[in-house]
Amino acid sequence: MNDRLQLSVGDIKLALGERSGEGRAGTVFEDRGYAITLHYPESLGQATVYVEDYVLDRPTEVRSEDGVMVCHWQQTDVFRNCFGLTAFRVEFSQGSTVYSPYIEVLSRKISPEEIMAMVRYLQSRAERIIQVGFAKTGLGMAPGGSTASIERAVDVAEEAVAAIEDLLVVRPSRIRRRLVERRVVKGYEPRDPVDDRSITYVLENLDKGALSPDPEKHALPVDLSGRRLYFSELDVVHKQESTDVYENRIIHGFLRSMHHRLGEIRSYLQEVYRELDRYYLEGAAEQSEEYTSFLSVCGYHVGRISRQTLDRIATLLERIRINEWRAQQLIPAKPLQEMPRNTPWFAVYPRYRRVFVSAQQWYMIRDEFSDLSRFLLRLRTIDRLYECVCLFQLVELFEAEGWQLHDASMMGLPGPLWGEMNNCYRFRSAEGELELLWEPPIPPHGSGEHLWNRVKVSGDSERFFAPDFLVRITHRASGKECCIVLDAKYGSEKSVFQHHLPKVVLKYTYGVAKSDELSQPPFQHTWVLAPIGRLLNYQWQLPEAGFKRTTVGVVGILPEARDVLRKWYREVVLKSLS
Known part of the structure; x- marks a missing residue:
């Protein structure tokens, strides 16, 4: 450790470096005070120390x-608003910025049940979150590609294996066959057709002809140059049943595709499980009855889900191996791995139809898969977890209110989970257009940049502002445009009112506007999203001059409660557009 550049928190010494949050250095408690000491070379200038987004006092x-x-x-209580993994950031007036390793903050204010409620909310919407939230480029896909959750892939595979078992085990006599003609040299039977190939065989094998028939065998009499020869073997067309048909080839290829892909998913989940053991369970702090570890709770849930999925996949792979053997015995055919096309047999026979539908579903989702395991592990803090809950609650709200999501993309903004999650969501409806951005940077005063090229804002002369969410609604009927700042803060109603709301209002109502432009604030609505069960409108506390159509307040967002958010949208947002 470089003694000339280090940060100490109590007895914990943190090495400062250029990369953010490398490694984990120790554990602290959110309700305890810690002495903090910073050493740095004088040449770096004046230092400003941040814990996440909170700046330390002088x-x-x-x-x-x-x-x-x-x-x-x-003895500062700097961790009172932190929970999970947190890191220090030190900015110097000379222009450089350094970061500390992560520290895990344990909390006694937040219960494991609160964390699990949010995790369960996200897990229950895994398919939708992956569909609209995960950035396709972050998954190595081209824009417009599709992906599915691991849970969805396993569900489809289970239904498919059950359909194949129903076909092979319950009614093996109803499998698809066809008559196939083959040329064979065999003992002659009176019912065998004699054709040109048969005559050619006779002429080429005259030495096999007998002068008298064998009484124990059938023979074909052939008259050649005044003499009669009897042939007991002949080259004839033989017809036999074969299961090597298109429908059965699809079944063989389907089983092979599931075997291969589920094996890949199992390897992925095993790696997640190893990572979980390495970083989130073994390395997590010792828990007590008084304090909660975010990593342990979140890691336990992800580990439990991963373990359950691994067990399901292990059972599926065993069933697939058994059915591959059965298929080879009952319907031997060459495997064909492709999206199946409909055939009369697939259309008419219910058991083949069931396999056909499952195969179509499988081939639509098999190419790409994703899940929430690593995504949940990367959240690392209660604030980031709550932001994700708020994001998808907002998406669900807008869709329920008639807005159609037509584009979800990753813009070139240094937002959260860069490269993994989309941070721009565009909606439209008969009412107009709506845009939802996740952590967009608001440019500082004098930069010449315009938010969406429409709303001019000005922030601190040195730092960008970055609210959690920014919403712009263009109302077609009235021609009005509404800009909304939403900042998610996980805390009690008291802490939100006393600490978070004043800071948010000062920053985004007063702080982003020039003093001579307060008559037209850049944002019509500035609200804090918090885990409470009601709507708190503090518009009456704003000065009347210039703020008659501006609202500030707190709107409650809980994982499974939408009434308060819907009430805010209808009573505050829609009224301002009318």
Whole structure:
């Protein structure tokens, strides 16, 4: 560790580097005070220390020792608003920025049940989240590609295996066959047709003809140049049943495709499970009855889901192997791995029809798969988890209110989970157009940039502002445009009202506008999203001059409650557009 550039939190010493959040250095408690000391070279200038988005107050002591600045904060409760993995960020006036390793913050205010409620909400909507939320480029796919959850792939495979078992085990006599003609040299039977190939065989094998018939065998009499020869073997057309037909080839290829793809999914989940053991269970802090570890709770849930899915896949692979053997015995055919086309046999016979439908579903989703396991593990903090709940609650709200999502993409913004999650969602309806952005940067004053090229805002002269969500609604009937700032804050109603709401209002109502433009604030609505069960409108606390059509307040968002959010949209947002 470089003694000239380090940060100490109590007894924990943190090495500062250029990369954010590398490794994990220790555990702290959110309700305890810790002395913090920063050492850095004087040449770096003045230091500003952040814990996540919160800036530390002025240090209680600053001194210089042999060219090294020492800043000391005495017993600060800096972790009171943190839960999960958190890291320090130090910005110097000289222009450089350094980061600390992660520290896990344990909490006694938040129960495991609260975390699990949010995780279960996201897990229950895994298919939809993957469909609209996961960035296709982050999955190595071309824009417009489709993907499916692992849960969905396993469900389809289970239905498919059951359909194949129903065909092969319950009614093996109803399998698809056809008569196939083959040329064979065999013992002659009176019913065998004699054709040109048969005569050619006789002429080429005159030495096999007998002068008298064998009484124990059938023979074909042939008169040649005044003499009669009897042939007991002949080259004839032989017809026999064969199961090597298109429908059965599809079944063989289908089984092979599921065997291969489920094996890949199993390997992926085993790696997730190993990562979970390595970083989230073995490395998680020792829990007590008083404190909750976000990593342990989230890791336990992900591990349980992964373990259950692994068990289902292991059972499926065993059933697939058995059915591959049965198929080879009952319907031997060459495997064909492709999207099946409909045939009369697929259309008419119910058991083949069931296999056909399952195969179509499988081949539509087999190419790409994803799941929420690593996504949930990467959230790392309660705030980021709550942001994701709020994001998809907003998407569900807009869709329920008649807005149709027509584009979800990853814009070139340094937003959350860069490269993995879409951060731009565009909707349209008969009412107009709506755009939802996740953590867009608001440019500082004087940058010349315009938000959406329509709303001019100005922030701190050195830093970008980045609200959690920014909504722009263009109302076609009235021609009005409504811009909304939404900042998600996970905390009690008291802490949200006393600490979070004033900061959000100061930043996004006053802080982003020039002093001579307050008569037209850039955002009509500035609201905090919090896990409470009601709507709190504090518009009456704003000055009347310039803020008659501006609202501020707190809207409650809980994992399985939508009434408050719907009430806010209809009573606040829609009224401002009318």
